[in-house]
Amino acid sequence: MSVLSVKNVKKIYQAKSAVPSAALNGISFEVEKGEFVGIMGPSGAGKSTLLNVIATIDTPSSGRIVIGGQDICGIQEPALSDFRRNKLGFVFQDYNLLDTLTLRENIALPLILAKKKAPEIERMVSQVAQQLSIETMLKKYPCEVSGGQRQRASAARAIVNQPELLMADEPTGALDSKSARDLMECLQHLNEAQKATILLVTHDAFAASFCQRILFIKDGRLYRKISKEGTRKAFYDAIVAAFSELGGDDRELR
Amino acid sequence: MMPSLQLFPSLGVTTVSFAEIAVKNVQKRLGSYLAYFLSTAFSVVVFHLFCTMYYNPAFAVYRFGSGKMNTLFQGAAVAVLLFATIFVLYSGSFFLRGRKKEIAIYSLLGMAKRAIALLLFCETFVIGMAAVVFGIAIGSITAQYFSSGLMRVMAVGTSVTYTVSPMAAVVTTAAFAVLFIISGIRAYQVIYRYRLIDLLSATHQSEGIPKYSVVGAAAAIVFVAAGYLAACAMNLNQAGMKLLLPAFLVVVLVSLGTYLLFRNAVPMATARLKRKTSFYYQTSTFISTSQIAFRLKANAKMLTLSALLCALSITMVSASYSLYRGLEQSADFYAPFSYLVKNISEEQHTRISQTVSDIGEVRITAEDTIPLIHTQLQNDTYGVQNGVEEDATLGAPVDGYILSDSIYQKIIADTQAAYGKGSSLRTDYSGKLADQECYFLDGNMTNRYSAGLIGQELTFRVGNSTGTLQVSGISLHKYLGLLDLYQCPSIVVSDTVYQQYMLAAGSENIDTFYGFMFDDEMASAHTTAALDGFIPARFSDSTLPSNLSYIGMYQANFALYGSYVFIGLFLGILFLLSMGSVIYYKMIMEAQEESLRYAILRKVGMKKQEMHACVAKQLGVVFGTPLAVGLLHTIFALATYNRMMELMGQEMPTFANALMVAGLSVLIYGVFYLISVKKYCAIVWKKTK
Ligand SMILES: Nc1ncnc2c1ncn2[C@@H]1O[C@H](COP(=O)(O)OP(=O)(O)O)[C@@H](O)[C@H]1O
Numbered sequence: 052m053s054v055l056s057v058k059n060v061k062k063i064y065q066a067k068s069a070v071p072s073a074a075l076n077g078i079s080f081e082v083e084k085g086e087f088v089g090i091m092g093p094s095g096a097g098k099s100t101l102l103n104v105i106a107t108i109d110t111p112s113s114g115r116i117v118i119g120g121q122d123i124c125g126i127q128e129p130a131l132s133d134f135r136r137n138k139l140g141f142v143f144q145d146y147n148l149l150d151t152l153t154l155r156e157n158i159a160l161p162l163i164l165a166k167k168k169a170p171e172i173e174r175m176v177s178q179v180a181q182q183l184s185i186e187t188m189l190k191k192y193p194c195e196v197s198g199g200q201r202q203r204a205s206a207a208r209a210i211v212n213q214p215e216l217l218m219a220d221e222p223t224g225a226l227d228s229k230s231a232r233d234l235m236e237c238l239q240h241l242n243e244a245q246k247a248t249i250l251l252v253t254h255d256a257f258a259a260s261f262c263q264r265i266l267f268i269k270d271g272r273l274y275r276k277i278s279k280e281g282t283r284k285a286f287y288d289a290i291v292a293a294f295s296e297l298g299g300d301d302r303e304l305r
Numbered sequence: 306m307m308p309s310l311q312l313f314p315s316l317g318v319t320t321v322s323f324a325e326i327a328v329k330n331v332q333k334r335l336g337s338y339l340a341y342f343l344s345t346a347f348s349v350v351v352f353h354l355f356c357t358m359y360y361n362p363a364f365a366v367y368r369f370g371s372g373k374m375n376t377l378f379q380g381a382a383v384a385v386l387l388f389a390t391i392f393v394l395y396s397g398s399f400f401l402r403g404r405k406k407e408i409a410i411y412s413l414l415g416m417a418k419r420a421i422a423l424l425l426f427c428e429t430f431v432i433g434m435a436a437v438v439f440g441i442a443i444g445s446i447t448a449q450y451f452s453s454g455l456m457r458v459m460a461v462g463t464s465v466t467y468t469v470s471p472m473a474a475v476v477t478t479a480a481f482a483v484l485f486i487i488s489g490i491r492a493y494q495v496i497y498r499y500r501l502i503d504l505l506s507a508t509h510q511s512e513g514i515p516k517y518s519v520v521g522a523a524a525a526i527v528f529v530a531a532g533y534l535a536a537c538a539m540n541l542n543q544a545g546m547k548l549l550l551p552a553f554l555v556v557v558l559v560s561l562g563t564y565l566l567f568r569n570a571v572p573m574a575t576a577r578l579k580r581k582t583s584f585y586y587q588t589s590t591f592i593s594t595s596q597i598a599f600r601l602k603a604n605a606k607m608l609t610l611s612a613l614l615c616a617l618s619i620t621m622v623s624a625s626y627s628l629y630r631g632l633e634q635s636a637d638f639y640a641p642f643s644y645l646v647k648n649i650s651e652e653q654h655t656r657i658s659q660t661v662s663d664i665g666e667v668r669i670t671a672e673d674t675i676p677l678i679h680t681q682l683q684n685d686t687y688g689v690q691n692g693v694e695e696d697a698t699l700g701a702p703v704d705g706y707i708l709s710d711s712i713y714q715k716i717i718a719d720t721q722a723a724y725g726k727g728s729s730l731r732t733d734y735s736g737k738l739a740d741q742e743c744y745f746l747d748g749n750m751t752n753r754y755s756a757g758l759i760g761q762e763l764t765f766r767v768g769n770s771t772g773t774l775q776v777s778g779i780s781l782h783k784y785l786g787l788l789d790l791y792q793c794p795s796i797v798v799s800d801t802v803y804q805q806y807m808l809a810a811g812s813e814n815i816d817t818f819y820g821f822m823f824d825d826e827m828a829s830a831h832t833t834a835a836l837d838g839f840i841p842a843r844f845s846d847s848t849l850p851s852n853l854s855y856i857g858m859y860q861a862n863f864a865l866y867g868s869y870v871f872i873g874l875f876l877g878i879l880f881l882l883s884m885g886s887v888i889y890y891k892m893i894m895e896a897q898e899e900s901l902r903y904a905i906l907r908k909v910g911m912k913k914q915e916m917h918a919c920v921a922k923q924l925g926v927v928f929g930t931p932l933a934v935g936l937l938h939t940i941f942a943l944a945t946y947n948r949m950m951e952l953m954g955q956e957m958p959t960f961a962n963a964l965m966v967a968g969l970s971v972l973i974y975g976v977f978y979l980i981s982v983k984k985y986c987a988i989v990w991k992k993t994k
C-alpha cells in the first residue's frame with residue numbers, strides 16, 4: 052500500500068511584476084510503506100517546493116496528493132495542523148530548532164502539542180535521543196551544540212511521534228562530511244529498524260546513496276528514476292552519472 | 306581574491322561609499338529603522354511634553370523653591386530623564402542587536418572597524434536627531450491639545466496659563482543629543498569589543514534561563530521592603546532637601562529592588578516552574594514560559610521600567626484625582642449655601658432677590674433666615690481645639706450659638722445635608738427635642754471632645770441668664786460652613802426654649818444669617834460677583850471670596866490647588882503614555898523576532914488557537930507582572946501621599962478615589978493588553994503563513 056501518492060501536481064508562482072512561473076509542472080509518483088526515497092535535481096528544480104506541498108506547508112496549484120489514504124488538499128485548518136502533527140515529520144536544512152528551548156524540549160515539542168502525559172513524553176524523548184545518539188546533549192540549547200547534533204535533534208523531533216512519512220529537505224546541506232554520514236546512517240537505521248518511510252531531498256550524491264530509490268527532477272518535472280542495485284558505492288556512481296546527464300553542475304556534487 | 310577589500314582602502318573612499326551603504330541600509334531594513342525612529346520620536350514627545358510644562362512660566366515657582374510641590378516636581382523631572390535614558394539606550398541596543406550580523410559581514414569583507422563604527426555612529430545620530438525634530442514638532446502640537454483638554458476637565462477657577470516656551474525645545478534637543486552620543490559610543494564599543502564570531506552568532510544567541518542568585522532574589526525583597534518601610538516611617542513634615550533626600554532614598558531602594566526582583570526572583574520562579582513537568586508540558590505554558598525565560602535577562606530592565614512607570618502614573622493620577630475631588634468636597638464644606646450673608650439690612654435683602662432675578666443666570670430655590678443667639682457653653686469635659694495637634698483647655702466657657710429645631714431642620718432640608726455621623730458634612734439630627742434637651746453641634750474638627758457629651762448636662766448662658774440642658778445627640782455638622790463655625794459650637798433647642806431666650810438676649814446678641822440656595826450653583830459666577838458688589842465684604846483674605854458663596858469657594862480652592870491637580874494629571878497621563886510606548890515597542894520588536902519561532906511551531910503542527918493561547922499567556926506575563934508589582938508600589942506611595950496631605954490639613958478619601966483610578970487604569974491596561982495580543986498574533990500570523 053502506498054503511503055504517499057502524488058498525482059500531476061503543479062505549483063505556479065505568480066509574482067507581481069513577472070510572468071507566472073511553474074515551480075512544479077505536473078509531477079506524479081508514489082512512495083510505498085517502508086521505502087527510503089531520494090529526490091535530486093539541480094538548484095531551482097523545484098525540490099523544496101515539492102516537499103513543501105507534500106508537507107502541507109504550501110498548497111499546490113493543482114493535482115492530488117494522498118498521504119496514508121487521505122487527500123491532503125481537501126483538509127482545512129485546524130484539522131490540517133492535527134494531520135501534520137500526527138502523520139508527518141520534517142527535517143529542515145537550517146534545522147528549525149527553537150533557540151529558546153533545550154534539545155530535550157525541542158524534541159518534546161510535537162508530543163506536547165499532542166497533549167501527551169509528562170512521563171510518556173520523557174520516555175519517548177529518551178528513546179529517540181538514544182536512537183540518534185544525542186542522549187548526552189539533551190540539556191543543551193541549540194546554539195551550544197554542533198550542526199550535526201542540531202540536525203540529529205531536528206530528526207529526533209521529526210520522528211518522535213512516529214509519523215507515517217518522514218521528510219527531509221537537504222538535511223546534510225550545512226553539515227561536514229562526518230556529520231552528514233552520521234546523520235544518514237541514523238536515517239538508514241530508522242528506515243531499516245523502524246520501517247520508517249522517508250522522503251529525502253538532497254543534491255548531495257553521497258547522502259542520496261543511502262536511499263533505495265532516487266527520483267530526479269528538473270524544471271519542475273520528473274526526469275528520471277533509478278533504484279539501488281548492489282552496493283552503496285555502485286549506487287553512488289550511478290547517481291553521479293545520472294546527475295551529470297541531467298545537466299546538473301558537477302561541482303554541485305561532493 | 307576579495308574585491309571588496311579595494312572598496313574601502315582608505316577612509317577617503319569609504320566616505321563616498323558611506324552614503325551609498327547608508328542609503329541601501331535604510332532601504333533594505335526600513336522596518337527596523339522605522340521602529341527605531343518612531344520609538345525614539347515617542348520618547349522625545351514624552352520628554353518634550355514634560356519640558357513644556359517644566360518651563361511653563363506659570364509653574365516657575367515650583368522649579369526652584371523648596372516646598373513639597375517642588376520636591377514632587379523635581380522628582381518627576383528625574384523620573385522623566387531616567388525614562389528617556391533607559392528607553393533610548395534600550396531601543397538603541399535592540400536596533401544594534403538586529404544588525405550585528407550585518408556589521409560582521411562588513412567586517413568580513415574588510416571594512417575597517419573605524420569606518421563601520423563611524424557608519425553606525427552617524428546612523429544612530431542622524432536618525433536620532435531626525436526623531437528629535439519630529440518629536441518636538443509633534444510634542445508642541447500635542448502640548449496645546451493636551452493642556453487645553455486638561456483645562457476643559459478642570460474647574461473654572463484654575464488659573465493656569467499654558468505657553469510653550471522655546472527653552473523646552475532647547476533642553477529636549479540638548480538632552481537627546483547627549484543621549485545619542487552615549488548610545489553612539491555604546492555602538493562603537495560593540496564594534497571594538499566583540500570578536501567577529503560573537504557578532505555573527507548574535508541573533509542566534511540563546512541565553513537560556515539567565516543565571517540568577519538566591520542572594521539577589523532575597524536582596525530584591527529586602528530592598529523593596531526597606532523602601533516601603535522607609536516610606537511609611539519617613540517624616541513628611543519637612544520640605545526641601547530634608548524631604549527630597551529620604552524620598553530619593555525610597556525611590557532608589559524600590560527601583561533597585563524592583564530590578565533585582567525581575568532579574569533574580571522571576572527567573573528563579575521560572576526555573577522552579579520548568580521543573581514541574583506535569584504543568585510545564587502543556588502547550589501554551591510550555592511555549593510561553595520558555596519564550597519568557599529566554600529573554601528574562603534582556604527583559605528585566607524593561608519590566609522594571611514599566612512597573613515603575615505603572616506605579617508612578619497610577620499614583621500621580623489617583624493622587625491628583627482625589628485632590629480634585631477633595632477640592633470639590635471642600636467647597637461644600639466651606640459653603641453649604643450657594644450664597645450666605647450675615648447681618649444685612651432689609652433693603653439689602655430685597656436687593657439680593659432683585660439682582661438674582663435681574664441677571665437671570667440662576668434662580669433662588671430656597672432661602673433661609675437664620676437668627677442665631679450668642680451664648681457661652683460650658684461642660685467640664687469639653688473645649689475647643691486650636692488646630693488638630695494642640696489639646697483643648699477643658700471646662701472653660703466656649704462662645705457658641707443657639708438655634709431652633711425648626712431652623713435647623715430647614716437648613717438640613719435646604720442644603721441637602723447628608724444623614725450620618727462623624728463628618729462636618731453630615732448630621733444625624735432627627736428633631737423631636739424635649740424642652741430640657743439639646744442637640745450639640747461641635748465646633749471642633751473631630752469628635753474627640755464631644756463624643757462623651759451625650760446624656761450629659763451642658764450649662765449655657767445668654768446675657769445674664771443661665772440654664773442647663775441635656776445633650777441628646779452630637780454632630781460635627783458645619784451647617785453654615787467651616788468659617789463661621791470654626792471653634793464655635795452650637796446647640797439646637799426646641800422652638801419654645803429658643804423663643805424664650807431670643808427675647809432674653811436682645812438684638813445685640815443675635816447674629817442673623819441669610820442663606821440662599823440657587824438651582825445651579827456652578828453657573829452662579831456672575832450673580833455672585835454682582836451680589837458681592839453691594840454686600841459689605843466679610844473676608845479680606847486674598848485667597849477667599851469677599852462673601853461666602855459656593856462658587857466663590859470653589860474657584861478660590863482651584864486657584865490655590867488647581868495647578869497641583871493640573872501638574873499631577875499631566876504627569877500621570879504622561880507616564881501612562883510612556884508606559885504604553887515601552888510596552889508597545891517591546892511588543893512590536895519581539896513579535897518580529899518571535900514570528901520566526903512561531904513559524905517553526907506551525908511547521909511542527911501547532912494550531913492557530915494554540916498559538917493564540919501561547920501569545921496570550923506570554924503577553925499576560927509581560928503585562929501582568931509589572932502591573933502587579935506597580936500596583937503594590939502604588940499602595941505604599943499613596944499611603945505616604947495620604948499622610949502628607951493629612952499633615953497639610955486636607956481630608957480626602959484618597960483610597961476610595963485611588964481604587965477607582967487604579968481600577969480604570971487596569972481596565973485601560975487590559976484593553977491595551979487585548980489589542981496587543983491581537984496585533985502580536987497578526988504579526989506572527991502574517992509571517993508564518
Ligand atoms: N515564494 C516563491 N515565489 C516565487 N518563486 C519561487 C518561490 N519559491 C520558489 N520559487 C521558484 O520556484 C523554483 C523552485 O524553487 P525550489 O523548490 O526552492 O528549488 P530547489 O529545487 O532548489 O529547492 C525556483 O525557480 C524558485 O525561484
Ligand SMILES: [Mg+2]
Pocket residue numbers: 098099100
Ligand atoms: Mg531547496
